Amino acid sequence: MGSTISFFSGESFPIEMHKVRIVQKLSLIPIEERVSAMQAAGFNTFLLKNNSIFMDMLTDSGVNAMSDRQLASMMMADDAYAGSMSFERLKEAAIGIFGKDFILPAHQGRAAENIISSAFVKPGNVVPMNYHFTTTKAHIGLRGGSVVELFKPVAMDLSSDEPFKGNMDTDALATLLDSERGNVPFVRMEAGTNLIGGQPWSLANLKEVGKICRDRGIPLVLDASLLADNLYFIKTREASQRDASIREITRRISDEADIVYFSARKLGCARGGLILSNDQSTHDKMLEFVPLYEGFLTYGGMSVREIEAIAVGLEETMDFDMIRHGPEFIKLMADELAKKGVPVVTPAGGLGCHLNASEFLSHVPQTEFTAGALAAATFIAGGVRGMERGTLSEERNPDGSEHLSEVELLRLAVPRRVFTMSQIKYAVDRIHWLFENRRLVGGLKWISEPKILRFFSGTLDAVSDWPNSLARKFRADFGDSL
C-alpha cells in the first residue's frame, strides 16, 4: 500500500500528493446567466461554453492536469513526419509497461476502436463485453456487428458494496462463445467500466475471461482507457494483489489480453491513443488502417508534443500516489453527498461521482430524460457541468422508439489532479441544495436530434418553465450570492 496519512484530529480525508504550479482563473456567473447559458446550449451540457462554467466535471478526457515533467518533455519533442524519436520514446515506455511487441498510434480512443473494428468486425458478428462504451458500440455497429453485454446483475445495482461491479459473467461468456462459434471476432473487457459508474473488475475475473478466450482461440481485447482507476481498485480491494506494485499488476492485466488499446486523453493525461498487440498478423491487419484514417505509423494523428507527454504520463501512472487522487476525491464527494441523503452510486468508482438520477428526480420519467434534466439543473444550481449517462446517451431502437437506458446517471467527473477539496465541497453544497429543491426540476424534450451519437450535439428544451422557477428559489435562499 502507498503510505497513508492519518490525522491527529481523528478526521479522515484524502490529501493531494502534488502541488499546484500553474493555475487557470475561474469565474462563476450569476444563476440567471446560468439559466440563459443552459437554454442557449439546448439543455445539452456538451454545448455549453467553457467561460460560463465554474467546475467542469463533464469528463476526464483530455482535461487531466499535466505534470511539470510532462510539460518539460513537450519542449524536447522531435518533429518528423516519419521516424520521430518522440514516437520511439513512447514506444519504449508503452512496450515496457504493457510488455507487448507491437504498437500503433491513433489520435484518440475511438480512433483505435475504428481501427480494431475495421480490421476484425464483419457483418453479423457478435462482440461480447463486460459493458459497452458509446463510441465502441457505434464503431462495432458501423461494421455491421452487434454488442452483447455480459455483466452480472449487481452491475446494475446502484447502491451496493460489491467491490468489482465491472466483472464479466464468465459462465455466460463460455456459453455464448460456444453457441456463437465462428461469429465472435474478439471479446472486449473495459477497465474502470465507464457507463456503469467507473466500476472496476478484479484481476481474478480478468484471468478467468482470459482463460475462456484462450481455450477457444478467441482474442481478448482490453480497453485500458480507465486502467488507472481499475489499478487503484485492484490494489486496494483485491487481497491477493495488495503487495504487488502498480507496475506488476499492470503487467498481469496486460498478459491476459491479445490487444490493449486506450485513450491517452485519460490514461497518460495527454491527448492521443495507442493500440498494442502481441502478434505480427494481428498487428498487420490493423496497421493498414492507420495511414488511411490516422496518419503515418510514427504519429497517427498525434502531435509530437503530445506523444512525449503520453510517454511520461504512462510512467507516472505507475505511481500509486498519482492514481489515488481521483478515486479518493471521488469517494470523499460521494460520502459527503450520501451523508446528506443524495442518491449516489456506491461503492464510489473511478472517473467521477455518479448521481442516481432516477432516484434524485423520481418524478421525471425516462422519456423526459431524467439524467439529462439533472445535468441541466446541476449546471443551473452551481455552474457545475456534468455528463448525462442515461437514455439521452443511447441510440434509438431499430423501430425508432426510444431505447430506455438501464440506468439514469449524472456523472460528475473528477479529472486527475485538477480540483481542490474546497471546490469539491462547493459542488457537494450546491447539489445538496438542488436535492432539497428537486421537486422544482422538470424534464426535457427534443428540439433537434442527430442520428448517431446524438448526445454530443442534439438540442432540447425544458418541458416547462422549471429552470426559471429553480433560479427564483435560489435567489430566495441565497440572496445575491453567486
Ligand SMILES: *Cc1c(COP(=O)(O)O)cnc(C)c1O
Ligand atoms: C473515453 C473512452 C473511450 C474513447 O476515447 P476517446 O479518446 O474519447 O475517443 C473509449 N473507451 C472508454 C472506456 C473511454 O472511457
